[in-house]
Amino acid sequence: GAVVSQHPSWVICKSGTSVKIECRSLDFQATTMFWYRQFPKQSLMLMATSNEGSKATYEQGVEKDKFLINHASLTLSTLTVTSAHPEDSSFYICSASGAWETQYFGPGTRLLVL
Amino acid sequence: AQTVTQSQPEMSVQEAETVTLSCTYDTSENNYYLFWYKQPPSRQMILVIRQEAYKQQNATENRFSVNFQKAAKSFSLKISDSQLGDTAMYFCAFTSTFFRGNQFYFGTGTSLTVIP
Numbered sequence: 001g002a003v004v005s006q007h008p009s010w011v012i013c014k015s016g017t018s019v020k021i022e023c024r025s026l027d028f029q030a031t032t033m034f035w036y037r038q039f040p041k042q043s044l045m046l047m048a049t050s051n052e053g054s055k056a057t058y059e060q061g062v063e064k065d066k067f068l069i070n071h072a073s074l075t076l077s078t079l080t081v082t083s084a085h086p087e088d089s090s091f092y093i094c095s096a097s098g099a100w101e102t103q104y105f106g107p108g109t110r111l112l113v114l
Numbered sequence: 115a116q117t118v119t120q121s122q123p124e125m126s127v128q129e130a131e132t133v134t135l136s137c138t139y140d141t142s143e144n145n146y147y148l149f150w151y152k153q154p155p156s157r158q159m160i161l162v163i164r165q166e167a168y169k170q171q172n173a174t175e176n177r178f179s180v181n182f183q184k185a186a187k188s189f190s191l192k193i194s195d196s197q198l199g200d201t202a203m204y205f206c207a208f209t210s211t212f213f214r215g216n217q218f219y220f221g222t223g224t225s226l227t228v229i230p
Binding site for chain 1: 147161164218
């Protein structure tokens, strides 16, 4: 139980384009979803927290207009990187939490912006 | 402010031996949860073990166990009978039910290598 999927697992795009990443909780209802960014050999950096049906809460320093988060249902959250640039290249991870304190993580998305 | 500290950036252990990863944290909360997550080379974060602060008994999951010392704010992970598949980054994490959306605070991680 408590499986979270993330799609796509790999994406390469040209600078200036937008990329959408989906995060789904497959076997539970996720009241809260989290989006992280991780650089090589570093810890996870929280970007934003989203609750179903409400606006996401962004961490300080994260541009909300650049990283659009939509949590449309209890099983789906999306992260859209708008007008992507090479500095946005990174590993993005989502996690989901139901009516408990444990977060379950998706497998991550590797984004490369050329 | 909550902080989580992992003071061992890298560790290694011989296969079948036992290794202990350390984690300390700082909080003024009384009710909280602690976790160890494993991130193998695939980079999928996998829950290893969790501990509720109000439980005095140390959590155990097969070969993985914790030594939770609430007064010392210490939460170490012991891996017994180490296997090659245990090679991974290990992150200690903290959350409190009073935080918005159960936000996690992560340590910087310990890279564990199991040597055959």
